[in-house]
Amino acid sequence: MIRTQGINHIALVCRDMKETVEFYTGILNMPLFKTVELPGGGQHFFFDCGGGNAVAFFWWKDGPPAAPGVASVRKFPLDAKTAIGSMNHLAFNMEESELEAALDRLEEAGVEHTHAVVNHDDSRAGIAREKHEGVFVRSVYFTDPNGIMLEFAATTKAFGPEDVAHAPASAEAN
Missing domain, CATH: 3.30.720.110 (Signal recognition particle alu RNA binding heterodimer, srp9/1)
Structure with missing residues (x-):
């Protein structure tokens, strides 16, 4: 039987990691607690959003553009x-x-x-x-x-x- 204990983190994709860090730490007051440099030139950063939960972001220099109304x-x-x-x-x-x-x-x-x-x-x-x-x-x-x-x-x-x-x-x- 599978039993989860909630959400560990959700992983999203950003267009600019610096801008994203400034927004989530500076405006939403979510501490940045882990950063990862990915092979091939990407990053994966984690923010504490409270209650033992996290919001994470991937960033890739060559990531595809946003698709509002679709994605x-x-x-x-x-x-x-x-x-x-x-x-x-x-x-x-x-x-x-x-x-x-x-x-x-x-x-x-x-x-x-x-x-x-x-x-x-x-x-x-x-x-x-x-x-x-x-x-x-x-x-x-x-x-x-x-x-x-x-x-x-x-x-x-x-x-x-x-x-x-x-x-x-x-x-x-x-």
Whole structure:
């Protein structure tokens, strides 16, 4: 039986390691704790994002260009559809009481972001203007220098069996 203990790290690809280090250490306050020089001229750096979890980046001088709308989310206004096997976005857990301060910090740093906390609920639209009893997560979305969509997410309720209410869709049914 396989039993995982959470995420050790997620490995992403950046266009410029120096710019990425400055963003993740300077703006997001994630300490750089391991660097690796790769054979053939690449790098692999690891950042502590809290809770024993890490975000890592690969960089290659001859890496292919970004492909927004295919391999990553298109920037604002948000177009969340991405290709099969792509990474849509990365969400960092945060206390709800820290979300407004995070918005302020992103604004001060000139980082493109949602400019308001997004209240996710089970309504038809999936979001609400105001926080209410049905809001299950509150989020701030922003992008890093590589165009990677990131999220600060605060879960606002405990989930139960009633929260698994939809049958999984199948490509074969279409």
